[in-house]
Amino acid sequence: MTGAPKPSIRLAGLRKTFTLQHRHAGSLKAAMLSIFTPPRLERREVLRGIDLDILPGETVAIVGRNGSGKSTLLSLVARVYKPTSGEVTVNGTVAPLLELGAGFHPDLTGVENVELYGAILGLSRRQIQAQFDSIVRFAFDRPDLAEKIDTPLRNYSDGMKMRLGFSIAVHTDPAILLVDEVLAVGDEAFQHKCLDKIEEFQAQGKTILFVSHDMVMVRRVAHRVVWLQDGLVLRDGPTADVVDSYMAEPGPAASAAASPG
């Protein structure tokens, strides 16, 4: 056998087809009334056979225009979608970054929300308690913010919730971090902090898979870029090469690249 390391993420012949209902019955009433007229179904192939190996320690950016299947691919790696066919193999714990506010409860205090959110991301209570101070320190570096940790989350600004969520996610010590365009929120200082943390993750040899339209960010962070188009891998290679040809592409790809975020 070769000495090549076991991939962190292996996608083999991965396909995902969605079945769309055209006259969508949004209510039970409508569904019952239309019981004798079967809905017209349309199948949309979003991923049409993806083979991809991502090695431990790699930071891979997925680029492509809207509808190319980037987010679907990330959802399959996170196991929130089931593949239509093909296989997703993941070695190591995965931490996805959640959208702003997801998983938090406004009536609970910051402390209680840290416990809940940590559990959602797969931490035991003991692990959360051990990391607690560090989580708060990373999220709220100012003492006046840190004081709020015992008050209900409804008193927090969006930025504070975002910081707290990111802080918990990075403290789960995952082997693989999945990032889907969420770092665009937050003030500049915090974005810098996030980038520092991502670089720290890279230094620790963790695997990062992220989706972005922000080519400045991609160039800065990614080692390798996978360009998806119509559910297939169009290009896969070193960051500079793929981003250059992606930006050179006329049409939506270039315009998306020109307006980061």
Place this chain on the structure above:
Amino acid sequence: MRQLTAELAEVWRFRALFLQLVRRDLKVRYKNSKLGFVWSIAPPLMQVACITFAFKNATTFAAKFDSYSAYVLAAMIPWTYFQTAVLDSSQSILMMYGVIRKVYMPREIIPLATSVSNFIHFAMSWLVFFAYLVFYLHAPLLPTLAWFPVLILAQFFLVTAASLVVSCLNVFYEDVKYIVTVLFNLGLFVLPIMYLPEQVLHSPTMQSLWGGWAARIYMWNPLAVLISGYRKCMLEPPHPSVLGGNAATPFDPGSVLGILGVSFVALVLSYMFFNARKWRFVERP
């Protein structure tokens, strides 16, 4: 069957998250007021007080009970549990939608946690009932009380079954919550909460309707069986004058075991129904 045990093993693997969700539900429920639990049990108690007021004054049968309000309360506690648990779980998955779009977890733990946290509240509500029974009414504790744990277990199965189906349907159809609310409003009158099931069974109208089948079908309702079972295992039978001279039917262990079996089968079928749909909750192209 093998697949079902594999799904349950996956739920067990996520028990830490499950317990956090139960804790969250209970904390949120008791946090919104200083009095916590006491405050959250006030609505059914007020309902019982008002029903007692109306029926004791406007009907002739209610006054013939030694304690009519104990009979209403013994029905209102399980009925409130059923309603709140199913309504809470109807929203449970949508409340976690942003999470399950990004993070893997066996989705059934979300309605299960709602069901369990409501069950804990339900179990505590009975303490209020027993306190009322023993310290206020000075009623004896009957030997049939031994069947009480079986009844609450059967109801837990039934509530969880309904929660799984309703929470799942509510992801796909937006009007499920309203339909369920309407049905619950009807339930307050159709179920034997303000009266005894025997009154329905002995009523001349019901006995002649559909050749007597209407009365039989009335007792096919698992909630009617449960409510009747709770009362008969905890309370002494009412005076025969309540039922126009007929003695109330005694506590029937067979019907309790029957409802336990029915509820368990309902739970297994609902779980299969849920599992067949749970992967489609978040999938959008």
